Amino acid sequence: MPASQTRRTILLAALALAATALLLAVLLRAAPVAHAAQSAAKPEASASAERWLHVAVTCKNEEGERVRLNIPISLARTVLGSIQHGKLNHGIVHIDNAHVDDIDFRAILKAVKTSQDGEYVTVEGRDANVQVRKQGGMLLIHVVDKSGRHIHVDRNKPAVQENVDVKVPLEVADALFSGAADELNVGAALDVLAQHDRLELVTVQDSENNVRIWLDTKTTQD
Amino acid sequence: MIGKILLGMTLASVVVMKDGIIEVNVQEKHDGGSHVHLYVPATLATWGVHMAPEERLREHLRHSREHLAVARIALHELEKVPDALLVEVESPTEHVRVETRHGSFVVDVDDAGETVHVAVPIRAARKVIEDLEAQAPAS
Numbered sequence: 001m002p003a004s005q006t007r008r009t010i011l012l013a014a015l016a017l018a019a020t021a022l023l024l025a026v027l028l029r030a031a032p033v034a035h036a037a038q039s040a041a042k043p044e045a046s047a048s049a050e051r052w053l054h055v056a057v058t059c060k061n062e063e064g065e066r067v068r069l070n071i072p073i074s075l076a077r078t079v080l081g082s083i084q085h086g087k088l089n090h091g092i093v094h095i096d097n098a099h100v101d102d103i104d105f106r107a108i109l110k111a112v113k114t115s116q117d118g119e120y121v122t123v124e125g126r127d128a129n130v131q132v133r134k135q136g137g138m139l140l141i142h143v144v145d146k147s148g149r150h151i152h153v154d155r156n157k158p159a160v161q162e163n164v165d166v167k168v169p170l171e172v173a174d175a176l177f178s179g180a181a182d183e184l185n186v187g188a189a190l191d192v193l194a195q196h197d198r199l200e201l202v203t204v205q206d207s208e209n210n211v212r213i214w215l216d217t218k219t220t221q222d
Numbered sequence: 223m224i225g226k227i228l229l230g231m232t233l234a235s236v237v238v239m240k241d242g243i244i245e246v247n248v249q250e251k252h253d254g255g256s257h258v259h260l261y262v263p264a265t266l267a268t269w270g271v272h273m274a275p276e277e278r279l280r281e282h283l284r285h286s287r288e289h290l291a292v293a294r295i296a297l298h299e300l301e302k303v304p305d306a307l308l309v310e311v312e313s314p315t316e317h318v319r320v321e322t323r324h325g326s327f328v329v330d331v332d333d334a335g336e337t338v339h340v341a342v343p344i345r346a347a348r349k350v351i352e353d354l355e356a357q358a359p360a361s
Contacts, residue, residue, distance in 0.1 A: 050303075068310040075299040082295045084288065219306040 050074060051194045054221050058210045068221055073194040081187050091187020092179055106177050112139065113170050139173060141166040145206075162206035169196065241265045242326065242343030250336045264346030271353040283358035290355040297348040300327065 053076060055069040080091045087094040112120065112134055121132035127147035133140050145162040175188040193199070197217055204211035241264035248258045271279070283290070300322055309320040316333040327347065331338040 052306075063314050065313040066311070068307070068312075070306055070308055072299070072303050072306075075296065075303065078299050079292060079296045082292050219304060 050219075051196070051215055051217060052219055054212075054214050054216070056210075056212045056221055060208055060210065070219060070221065073190055073215070077187060077190045077194070080190065091185065091190075093184040093186055095182055095184060106181075109170070109173055109177060113174070134170070137170050139166075139168045139170055141168075160207040162204065165200075165203045167200055167202075169193070169199070237265065239263055239265070241268065241346040241349065243341075244343070244346070245339065245341040247339040248336060249338075251334070255336070264343045267346060267350050268353060271350055271357065276357070279354075279357050280359050283354060287355065287358040287360065290351055290358060294348060294351045294355060297327075297344055297351060301325070301344050301348065 051073040053069075053071045053073055055067070055071075057065075057067040059065040077091070080088075082090070084090055115134065117133075117135050119131060119133040121130060123130040127145065129142075129144040129146070131140075131142040141164075143162075143164040143166075145164070169192070172189050172192045175192040176184055176186065178188050179185040193215060196215060199215045200212075201215060202211065202213040244260075244262045244264050244267065246258065246260045246262070248256075250256050303322055305321070305323050307319060307321045309318070311318040316331070318332075319328075319330040321328050321330075322344065323341070325345065326341045326343050328341045329338070
């Protein structure tokens with residue numbers, strides 16, 4: 001083999017080796033780096049565009065178990081819209097007529113929407129207190145369960161109560177009941193919910209657990 | 223000649239690595255426990271769908287089409303999501319994390335018996351689901 005051809009072969013081999021190393025490096029690194037760069041470059045845009053539904057459950061027992069869920073609303077909305085199974089049909093839940101025949105939720109909602117802010121329902125019972133009020137376009141429901149039936153209490157201790165607070169924007173409730181009488185349009189409700197930047201939706205506090213469900217633009221919990 | 227071989231290896235690497243890497247790491251904690259750590263090109267998973275016996279695959283997928291569609295849509299949405307912790311369960315004996323990280327769907331489990339780490343490129347997983355969906359007979 002002539003010397004020039006040998007040199008050419010060695011040069012080609014070196015070039016190919018360098019190309020291999022370069023491509024492997026690019027392949028192994030490029031995707032994460034590109035993804036990280038994309039994430040880093042547009043924190044504001046993604047934060048402002050996406051709403052996240054957060055669920056936090058903290059057990060108060062000795063183990064102190066914690067469960068955290070962070071779900072992008074768009075993911076929930078799209079997946080919900082794609083499911084057609086049983087009573088769930090593309091974001092619409094069919095409910096049993098028997099349970100709603102006697103109550104016209106739409107009429108109640110319409111009446112509440114057109115009314116002034118104030119406390120609409122107050123029930124004070126031996127086992128539970130319930131308050132429903134409208135404030136600033138929100139429907140606020142506060143329940144104090146004093147029965148203690150949901151938990152195992154020490155007989156020597158006073159009954160433990162459970163506090164439940166639910167905050168629902170009226171337009172979300174409106175969207176929820178925007179379908180037929182026997183339907184709940186969960187998809188539409190999520191769409192409207194996603195227009196809010198930050199919203200405390202549900203808190204439940206009892207002797208065993210704290211549950212909090214809220215919406216904001218952060219990918220993580222506080 | 224060497225150059226051609228290396229060029230061929232380069233192209234093969236490009237084809238094999240283009241969908242990313244599936245990582246599986248299982249470490250048993252007891253004495254003498256096994257440790258399995260695998261890096262598998264995700265492309266092999268997509269090839270696997272095409273290499274599986276068609277009739278048997280169709281039989282297995284007969285009632286899965288709608289579930290595959292939901293999985294495909296979910297993965298497509300996950301591709302758009304920035305890196306985030308989706309699920310975390312913590313207790314004194316167990317720690318589970320499900321997150322998206324650098325375009326992969328990552329599951330970490332750390333309990334008394336073992337630690338498990340699985341990372342699957344979301345895009346590759348979606349491609350596998352799409353291929354399976356294409357093979358699934360309409361129900």
